[in-house]
Amino acid sequence: MKSTLEEQQAFVTVVDSGSITNAAERLGITVSGVSRALNRLEQKLGTTLLRRTTRRLELTEEGETFLNHCRRILAAVDEAEEAMLDRHNQPQGRLRINAAPALCSS
Structure with a gap:
């Protein structure tokens, strides 16, 4: 199954904002919604994109590679x-200008 643009946007926003909570605020969705999007994305890709600790998020090597692709895809969209x-x-369309012949002569 392929990832969705929404999942990719959630991933990029988490990385850019530094936290799932900040990403949720920026995206206007719940924290659990962002977390579920990241989990679905990692399941679809069969890899870990982010190492999560209680204090911070860290991109894995695979996450860095995928992030670069996501940025290009989202920029293209x-x-x-x-x-x-x-x-x-x-x-758009044709512009027609009508003028009296006396106005057009020099």
């Missing part, structure tokens, strides 16, 4: 969404 939003915010 953001870029694709921005491209579509920009496209819809740009005027």
